[in-house]
Amino acid sequence: MKRTVIDIKKLIGSKNCRVIGDVEREFCGVRPIRKALAWDLTFCIKKGEEAIPLLEETKASVVICDVDVLSQNVMYDDKTLVAVNRPRLWFIRCMSSFFPPETETGIHPTAVISKNSEIGKDVYIGPYVSIGDDVVIGSGTKVHSGVHIHNRVRIGKSVILQSGCVIGADGFGYERHEEGVLERFPHIGGVVIEDDVEIGANTCVDRGTLSDTVIGEGTKIDNLVHIGHNCIIGKNCVITAMACVGGRVELEDGVWLGVHSVVVEPGVKVKRRALVGIGAVVLKDVEEESVVVGIPARFLRKRRENE
Numbered sequence: 001m002k003r004t005v006i007d008i009k010k011l012i013g014s015k016n017c018r019v020i021g022d023v024e025r026e027f028c029g030v031r032p033i034r035k036a037l038a039w040d041l042t043f044c045i046k047k048g049e050e051a052i053p054l055l056e057e058t059k060a061s062v063v064i065c066d067v068d069v070l071s072q073n074v075m076y077d078d079k080t081l082v083a084v085n086r087p088r089l090w091f092i093r094c095m096s097s098f099f100p101p102e103t104e105t106g107i108h109p110t111a112v113i114s115k116n117s118e119i120g121k122d123v124y125i126g127p128y129v130s131i132g133d134d135v136v137i138g139s140g141t142k143v144h145s146g147v148h149i150h151n152r153v154r155i156g157k158s159v160i161l162q163s164g165c166v167i168g169a170d171g172f173g174y175e176r177h178e179e180g181v182l183e184r185f186p187h188i189g190g191v192v193i194e195d196d197v198e199i200g201a202n203t204c205v206d207r208g209t210l211s212d213t214v215i216g217e218g219t220k221i222d223n224l225v226h227i228g229h230n231c232i233i234g235k236n237c238v239i240t241a242m243a244c245v246g247g248r249v250e251l252e253d254g255v256w257l258g259v260h261s262v263v264v265e266p267g268v269k270v271k272r273r274a275l276v277g278i279g280a281v282v283l284k285d286v287e288e289e290s291v292v293v294g295i296p297a298r299f300l301r302k303r304r305e306n307e
């Protein structure tokens with residue numbers, strides 16, 4: 001379906017964007033700026049002079065770009081620019097509005113689901129999914145192929161569980177007895193995953209020992225992440241690939257964990273909107289709005305507003 005720049009203006013709002021070029025210019029697809037073709041919509045995050053080579057080179061019909069481009073006084077015959085704050089964000093919203101992905105629903109015949117679990121409306125459950133006892137899955141949630149959901153797991157609405165993740169397996173809890181042999185700590189807690197959470201492929205979220213492991217609303221967890229038993233993850237956190245969050249760690253709202261970062265000391269708290277850098281190892285509390293790096297992690301600076 002063809003769309004025009006007028007549709008973008010309606011979505012963004014005239015007060016929030018400035019159009020440079022033909023407002024009736026059409027587009028019918030999306031591609032990256034360097035690979036875009038005529039009739040495509042794309043975006044450019046470069047600012048000011050740095051954006052000009054990309055804007056001149058791209059074949060896209062419509063480019064959502066940063067408002068800094070306005071200072072360059074550019075105009076093109078073959079493309080229209082839509083200047084906004086946060087062009088990537090508005091490009092995402094345009095994609096979702098004009099080119100929404102196909103919605104998957106239904107339960108694949110190879111899925112194994114306990115009879116005493118509760119599946120909400122418009123839920124998708126893919127091939128070879130396993131769902132245990134006393135599981136609740138909220139409406140609009142997508143559980144992709146090969147996911148294993150163990151007993152006593154509560155999953156909210158519009159959650160996405162990518163292929164191969166494991167939710168609610170026992171955590172790594174042992175105690176040595178008098179002769180040095182390890183005895184397993186029984187895990188009778190569960191997992192609570194709140195609304196609008198996404199958990200990446202082959203990520204593991206362990207159940208709690210006596211109470212629940214909790215993943216807060218809106219949090220996004222990448223592939224190959226480990227979340228240990230009894231962790232409390234706040235709202236709108238970002239946990240990137242191969243991060244490790246050890247048992248009984250708390251991440252407050254808006255925390256960002258970089259690739260390969262580790263937070264392992266039981267009882268450690270990473271406070272609101274703190275950012276843990278790539279490969280950092282956190283052994284003590286991190287103050288709110290802080291950026292920490294290194295092994296062991298140390299304070300670098302305060303986190304920026306849009307970071």
